[in-house]
Amino acid sequence: MATLPPGALMQRAAAAVARRCAEVLDDRYGSEYGRAVLLLVGPGNNGGDALFAGEALARSGVSVCAVLLNPERTHAEGLAALTRAGGRTVDTPPSMVDMVVDGILGIGGRGGLREDATSLVTQAMQARGSDGERPTVVAVDLPSGIDPDTGAVPGAAVRADITVTFGALKPGVLVGEGAVHSGLVELIDIGLGPWLRDEPALWVPDLEDVAAWWPQPRPGDDKYTRGVVGVATGSATYPGAALLSTAGALPGPAGMVRYAGAGFEAVRNRYPSVIPTACVADAGRVQAWTCGSGLGTDERAAGELRAVLAAEVPVCVDADGLTLLAEWGVDALRERPAATVLTPHDREFARLAGEEPGADRVTATLRLAARTGAVVLLKGDRTIIGTPDGRAYVNLTGTPALATAGTGDVLAGLLGSLLAAGLPADRATIAAAYAHGLAGRYAAESGPVTSVDVADALRPTLARAGMWRMP
Numbered sequence: 001m002a003t004l005p006p007g008a009l010m011q012r013a014a015a016a017v018a019r020r021c022a023e024v025l026d027d028r029y030g031s032e033y034g035r036a037v038l039l040l041v042g043p044g045n046n047g048g049d050a051l052f053a054g055e056a057l058a059r060s061g062v063s064v065c066a067v068l069l070n071p072e073r074t075h076a077e078g079l080a081a082l083t084r085a086g087g088r089t090v091d092t093p094p095s096m097v098d099m100v101v102d103g104i105l106g107i108g109g110r111g112g113l114r115e116d117a118t119s120l121v122t123q124a125m126q127a128r129g130s131d132g133e134r135p136t137v138v139a140v141d142l143p144s145g146i147d148p149d150t151g152a153v154p155g156a157a158v159r160a161d162i163t164v165t166f167g168a169l170k171p172g173v174l175v176g177e178g179a180v181h182s183g184l185v186e187l188i189d190i191g192l193g194p195w196l197r198d199e200p201a202l203w204v205p206d207l208e209d210v211a212a213w214w215p216q217p218r219p220g221d222d223k224y225t226r227g228v229v230g231v232a233t234g235s236a237t238y239p240g241a242a243l244l245s246t247a248g249a250l251p252g253p254a255g256m257v258r259y260a261g262a263g264f265e266a267v268r269n270r271y272p273s274v275i276p277t278a279c280v281a282d283a284g285r286v287q288a289w290t291c292g293s294g295l296g297t298d299e300r301a302a303g304e305l306r307a308v309l310a311a312e313v314p315v316c317v318d319a320d321g322l323t324l325l326a327e328w329g330v331d332a333l334r335e336r337p338a339a340t341v342l343t344p345h346d347r348e349f350a351r352l353a354g355e356e357p358g359a360d361r362v363t364a365t366l367r368l369a370a371r372t373g374a375v376v377l378l379k380g381d382r383t384i385i386g387t388p389d390g391r392a393y394v395n396l397t398g399t400p401a402l403a404t405a406g407t408g409d410v411l412a413g414l415l416g417s418l419l420a421a422g423l424p425a426d427r428a429t430i431a432a433a434y435a436h437g438l439a440g441r442y443a444a445e446s447g448p449v450t451s452v453d454v455a456d457a458l459r460p461t462l463a464r465a466g467m468w469r470m471p
């Protein structure tokens, strides 16, 4: 977006910001009339948006004032419009402010807030609303100080309650620290389409896609034609992982689950439909494997992972399996004839890649995917999925309630089932993350969440969200 399309787009953007601000003031105070709104106005078009939004608010009876960060470079038409509507400029933030509109920097901002902007934001946040509470912060397009392309927050940055963003979801408001600073993100279509690049840098999967991809049993199916997933997880040290990954696999779309490993007796006792064996070599045919959760890293574990990787079927490698892969070197994965999915959290990622994911999580994920030829799912509050051909996705369904032991095992099991049912590795990974996040939310509705609750929530979640459709 090197050049800006004509001013009409700015008017639409500003109108959307003003609308949202008025709604928030109405919610907080019963009416926007007479409320105090402070605009923080930077030197670019982001400041222009804020000024035109201020104009609209002033016309509805809001008391609007603006601090101009860089008066000689302020958007002139925007400032004239605000002044005509009764808004005024001030040198420093007043002490009573109900709402702050952050128009300091938009997509042109780089390198965190500079000193003058930082001190302006600090002063603005010391103001209080007429109810004594801190002002609500509404960011225009993105919170100033975050990197629009990566979500990195290299220095000081605005912390918004709401971000009204235009045309496309910038990676910066969706991932990493940038997402945390963005609060509730609202995407407004202002007709930017013709000016956008063809391909978004980051895709956001939606329910419609995931539900359409989710394999359904058909009249001619039997348990084998729906796909068989092998689960090679758990160990004497981590017996629970065997149960959790199996629990994740069972509600998936595959027609059968085979379990191979040290937890075979526990699995047999708990899940009568699963075919248990003590090792991968003894398991029958499968269409995909999930391997590694709680597997340990000893010789036995290494042998099991080697056996799984030697099979010419898609494999999801999780947890201890990733630690083993890191010791062996990940580049050999490229030689596998079938798809591989890697599901690291940050520490596992660092072992695999030789470096932390860092502030630019999307680029880091894509780099590891390109290097290994595998689909990489980097876990976090905003899980990122990167494919070897350079596509990146962010999953928005998760919840911090999922930050509890064993939920990753459940995810790995579900992902294996989707692979076994024949979904391509990228779709299987996106769909698993999506459903797992929803299940976490669903489980959290009735109380604190454990990984068993997430596994139990999968069945009702799949039905409720339309991934499972009554045959």
Ligand SMILES: NC(=O)C1=CN([C@@H]2O[C@H](COP(=O)(O)OP(=O)(O)OC[C@H]3O[C@@H](n4cnc5c(N)ncnc54)[C@H](OP(=O)(O)O)[C@@H]3O)[C@@H](O)[C@H]2O)[C@@H](O)CC1
Binding pocket: 001, 003, 004, 005, 009, 010, 011, 013, 042, 043, 044, 045, 046, 047, 049, 104, 105, 106, 107, 108, 109, 110, 111, 112, 113, 114, 117, 140, 141, 142, 166, 190, 192, 195
């Ligand atoms: N795309 C569209 O079609 C539409 C776009 N719209 C809006 O325009 C916004 C983009 O506007 P923009 O390009 O003018 O950039 P913007 O972010 O306002 O400011 C850049 C200026 O800030 C400065 N600066 C940079 N970094 C800095 C720092 N760390 N700390 C301090 N200053 C810093 C830098 O100047 P410098 O001092 O570096 O010379 C640069 O000149 C977009 O986000 C959206 O809100 C809507 O109207 C709808 C249609």
Ligand SMILES: Nc1ncnc2c1ncn2[C@@H]1O[C@H](COP(=O)(O)OP(=O)(O)O)[C@@H](O)[C@H]1O
Binding pocket: 319, 345, 379, 380, 381, 382, 383, 398, 399, 400, 401, 402, 403, 404, 405, 406, 407, 408, 409, 410, 411
């Ligand atoms: N703060 C968070 N918000 C949302 N999801 C989270 C958060 N922290 C972790 N998760 C999710 O919880 C799961 C944890 O997996 P993992 O770290 O492998 O745990 P375990 O090995 O105990 O199963 C992942 O799906 C991850 O994305």
